[in-house]
Amino acid sequence: MDAERPAPARRGLADQAWLLLMLPGLFWAGNAVLGRAVAGEVPPVALAFWRWALGALIVLPFAWRHLPHDLRMMARRWPLMLVITALGIGVFNTFLYVGLATTTALNAVMMQSAMPVLIVLMSLVLFGETLTLRQGLGIAVSLAGAVTLIARGDPQTLTALQFNRGDLWVLAAVIAYAAYTALLRNRPKVHGLSFIVATFALGALMLLPFYVAESLGGRPLVLHPTALGAIGYVAVFPSILAYLAFNRSVALVGANTAGLAIHLVPVFGALLSILLLGEQPHWYHGVGIALIAAGIVLATRKAR
Template sequence: MNIQDGAPKPRAKGLLSLADQPLFLMLVPGLFWAGNAILARGLAGEVPPVGLAFWRWTLAAILILPLAWRYLGRDLAVMARSWPIMLVLSALGISVYNTFLYFGAQTTTAINLVMLQTLMPVLVVIGTFLVFREMVTPRQGAGIIASLAGALTLISHGDPAVLAHLDFKTGDLWMLAAVVCYAAYTVLLRLRPVVHGFSFAFATFALGATLLLPFYLAETHGGWPMPLTLHAAFAVGYVSVLASILAYLAFNRVVELVGANTAGLAVHLVPVFGTILAVLLLGESLHPYHGMGIALIATGIWLATRKPAAS
C-alpha cells in the first residue's frame, strides 16, 4: 500500500520512491525518536509531561491538516466506520505512549529510557503471535537477536556488567508501560482502515490530542501550566514536526512494507543516533564498542528486511 494514497500503485520514481524503501524509512523514526528521548530528559521538571504531549499532537494535527485535506472527504467515512480500531490506535500510539515516556523522563535517565525501548521489538514479536498467530522466520529471528545485541552493546558501553548495575526508578515503570503500549500499537496497525497516510495521521493525531485534553486541563489547574518559554516552544516544535509527523508517517509505512515484527527494529536505531548525536554535538569520543554495536544493529536490520532470494 502506497503512503501517498492508501492504495497500491506502481513504484514511484525519484524522491517518492523513498516511500518504498524500508531501510531508509527506518532511519527516520530512529533519528527523531532519539532526539525526543534526549529532549524529554533535558527538559524534565521544566515542561509538564501532559502539556508537552498535548501540544505536540495538537500542533502536529494542525500542521498535517493541509496535506490531509484533499483526502479527508473520501477517508473520513471509512475511518468513522472503523472507529473502534481508530480509537484504540490513537490511545495507544498517540495519547498514552508519549505521555508515559514524558512522565518517565521526569525521574529516570536518558540511558534507561533508551534501554527500555530496546524491548519493543521483542514485545512486538510476542504480540503478533498472540493476536495473529504470526510466526517469526529464522531470518527475522536472527535479525532481531543481532539488533538487540547491538543496542545493548551501545547502552552498556560494551560491558555487560553495566546492565546489571543500572539504577531503576519509578520513571522506568512509566517507560516500560509506554513501551508495551507502543508495541501493541505496532501490532494492531495492520487493522487500520485503508486510507491515505496523511488522513490516518491527522485523524489519530487529533483523536490523541482530544483524549489528552482533560488530563492537560487537570495538570494545568493543578499548578503546572505549560510555560511560555523558548525552551518549551522549541520542544513542542521539534516533537510535533520531526518526532511526530515525519517519524510516524515513516514508521507506519514501514509496518505496511515489511510487517510489524521487522518494523519494530527501528527502535534499535535510537541508541545508534543517540551515539552519533553525542559525538557530533557534544564532542564525545568514539570507542570500539560503538562500531561493534552499530555493526550488529545494521546486520540485524539487514537480515530482517532483506527479501529471500527467488528460487
C-alpha cells in the same frame, strides 16, 4: 493482506523500507534526550498534548483533499481507531514523558530496546503470527548491537542500572506502542496523511482533560523559548515525520521487522553525541552499529 508479505517493488522514496526505518530512530533519539532535558521546565502532559495538537494542525492542509473520503472510512472503523490512537498517541508518549521526569535517559533507551521483542509477542498473541528464522536471527543480532551501545561495551553498566517508578511508566509506554504497531496491519486503508491527522487530533482530544487537570493542579505550561522550541521539535520530527515513516514501514515489511527501527535510537544517539557533543568514538560504537546494521539487513532482506 499478510503484514509480512512484501509490497510490489517500486521506485519512490515512500517505498524504500531501509530509508523509512532510519528516520524514526533518528527522530526518536532526539525525542528521548529532549524529553529528559526539559522534564523540569515543560509539564509532561502539556508537552504531549501540544505535540499532537500542533502536529495535526501542521498536517491538516496537506491532508485536506483526502479527508472527505477517508474520514467516512475511518468513522466506520471507529472502535479500532480509538484503540490505535489511545495506544500509540495518547498513552505511549505521555507515559514516556512522565517516566523521564524520574528516570534516566539510559534506562528509558534500554527499556525501549526491548520493543521489537514485545512487538513479536503482540503479533503472536493478537494474530497468531510467528517469526521466520531470518527475522528471529535479525532481531537477536540487532538487539545485541543495541545493548552493546547502551552499555558502552561494559556489561557491568547493565548490572549497575537502578530502576524506579519512572521505569514503570516507560515500560507501560513500550508495551502500549508494541500493541499499536501490531494493530497497524488492520488500520483503515486510507491515505497516510489522513490517518496521521485523525490519530493526532483524537490523541490530543484524549489528553485534553488530563492537560487541564495538570494545569489546574499546579503545573501550568509557561511559554518560554525552551518550551516553544521543545513543542516545535516534537510536533514535527518525532511526530509527523517519524510516524509517517514508521507507519509506512509497517505496511511495507510488517510489524515484526519494522519494530527494529527502535534499535536505531542508540545508534543515532551515539552519532549525535560524537558529532555535536564532541564525544570520542570507541570500539563499542563500531561493534554496536555494525551488529544493528547486520540485524536489520538480515531481517529485511526477504521482505525487500
